[in-house]
Amino acid sequence: MSRRGGLCSELVHLSxxxxxxxxxxxxxxxxxxxxAFAGYAMPVQYPTGIMAEHxxxxxxxxxxxxxxxxxxxxxxxxAIAALEAxxxxxxxxxxxxxxxYSLFTTETGGILDDFMVARIGAEELFLVVNAGCKDAxxxxxxxxxxxxxxxxxxxxxxxxxxxxxxxxxxxARFAPGAETMAFMDVRDFEVEGVGRCRVSRSGYTxxxxxxxxxxxxxxxxxxxxxxxxxxVAPIGLGARDSLRLEAGLPLYGNDIDxxxxxxxxxxxxxxxKRRKMDWNFAGGAVMRDQLxxxxxxxxxxxxxxxxxxxxxxxxIRDVAGEIIGTITSGGFGPSAxxxxxxxxxxxxxxxxxxxxxxMVRGRSLPARIVPMPFVPHRYHR
Amino acid sequence: xxxxxxxxxxxxxxxxxxxxxxxxxxxxxxxxxDLVFVxxxxxxxxxxxxxxxxxxxxxxxxxxxxxxxxxxxTETNPAIVEDPALVNRDAAGEGWFFRLTxxxxxxxxxxxxxxxxxxxxxxx
Numbered sequence: 001m002s003r004r005g006g007l008c009s010e011l012v013h014l015s016x017x018x019x020x021x022x023x024x025x026x027x028x029x030x031x032x033x034x035x036a037f038a039g040y041a042m043p044v045q046y047p048t049g050i051m052a053e054h055x056x057x058x059x060x061x062x063x064x065x066x067x068x069x070x071x072x073x074x075x076x077x078x079a080i081a082a083l084e085a086x087x088x089x090x091x092x093x094x095x096x097x098x099x100x101y102s103l104f105t106t107e108t109g110g111i112l113d114d115f116m117v118a119r120i121g122a123e124e125l126f127l128v129v130n131a132g133c134k135d136a137x138x139x140x141x142x143x144x145x146x147x148x149x150x151x152x153x154x155x156x157x158x159x160x161x162x163x164x165x166x167x168x169x170x171x172a173r174f175a176p177g178a179e180t181m182a183f184m185d186v187r188d189f190e191v192e193g194v195g196r197c198r199v200s201r202s203g204y205t206x207x208x209x210x211x212x213x214x215x216x217x218x219x220x221x222x223x224x225x226x227x228x229x230x231x232v233a234p235i236g237l238g239a240r241d242s243l244r245l246e247a248g249l250p251l252y253g254n255d256i257d258x259x260x261x262x263x264x265x266x267x268x269x270x271x272x273k274r275r276k277m278d279w280n281f282a283g284g285a286v287m288r289d290q291l292x293x294x295x296x297x298x299x300x301x302x303x304x305x306x307x308x309x310x311x312x313x314x315x316i317r318d319v320a321g322e323i324i325g326t327i328t329s330g331g332f333g334p335s336a337x338x339x340x341x342x343x344x345x346x347x348x349x350x351x352x353x354x355x356x357x358x359m360v361r362g363r364s365l366p367a368r369i370v371p372m373p374f375v376p377h378r379y380h381r
Numbered sequence: 382x383x384x385x386x387x388x389x390x391x392x393x394x395x396x397x398x399x400x401x402x403x404x405x406x407x408x409x410x411x412x413x414x415d416l417v418f419v420x421x422x423x424x425x426x427x428x429x430x431x432x433x434x435x436x437x438x439x440x441x442x443x444x445x446x447x448x449x450x451x452x453x454x455t456e457t458n459p460a461i462v463e464d465p466a467l468v469n470r471d472a473a474g475e476g477w478f479f480r481l482t483x484x485x486x487x488x489x490x491x492x493x494x495x496x497x498x499x500x501x502x503x504x505x
Contacts, residue, residue, distance in 0.1 A: 309418055
């Protein structure tokens, strides 16, 4: 039986060697509850709480500090071909001003990280990777580049995400023209008093919105200006997690890692068409064979019948009592109005509608396999 | 006259005769955040001090609630199962969890009084 902590076991003292983002003082001023995340002091929630923050993002606009994530420019002759050896994405076919979701993969077909890559110019790319993986990711990339290619990390830049149905209208007040961007467009804007911002119409909530790479020195002042807009509220990591779970988006380290393949994870779309001709990238042959034979397990959505959340690590059984998988992310979906989860189950039990049992605190709770997302995406395509 | 005492596990215990009413403290509900699920013990169950007897879940995480004393569960609060957020709104009142009938009330006196609990929270 999985053991939980007592009532206040989550409250930990922040060690002093945590890194901070340029918005640290603002988070504290806003009453953010700071926690350690990927080596940074980050707000898990503000005084209104995760539920209110989550719901606000789904109906208005929510501002997230994601400056802990890694940003870098990869540029030089041969950069694209060399990067393509590490990922299943088609970057040659990516037009300047567009970005795509991709994966760093292992030789055995696992996932080192998931990330966004934008085409800035003929030989220039902009990468945004997960905070917990950034040092390893950038070392991995740098180690595989030919002479003459540079990987420049942007540790002096902050990253803000403004998400929700009103996010783009709010942002366009500062960056006129941003409203004409389509989902996954990337464009640079000169924002008065802020400097050059690199903006992508994307996010991690399932909502429309933008991610804004911005000089660290002006980031807090700009965040204050955005927060002064009536539609905007600050959102912490707690609601970021519940929003992405409802959107069916995997979290690296929970739902995908070096032991899960893109095929099993339902990320086959990230293996672009051109790359399926040659499969000439890390783990490509393994993935090709897995796609041919069919994966033995699949990442699926899970909807408990009752009110009890089932957390990561929960064992999944079929109705005959056989163990068929494990939950990798689970909790409460404020917009879904109840518990939701995702996890891996045996491929022959992964069909939508399949009844399953979740082993929670030594009891078996009925649930069903369901399609994801739990809340429809509202991207501006 | 009833008295209220506290545990280091952030529960409050109100004693009326040999009936103890147990809930979680205001501090605990604040630390947990929005509660979305509560599971309570079956009436009739005999519980021992420090035994995990109830569960509270916030959006983020699950936590155990321990029995603060030895006793038999005689009553639980269905209102918080129906509406877990009631614990957030009124942890020390309407948001109570369960009642225990105590065989022996002596252990109650060993629990923290209000000042000692406040000092414990401040030091944490």
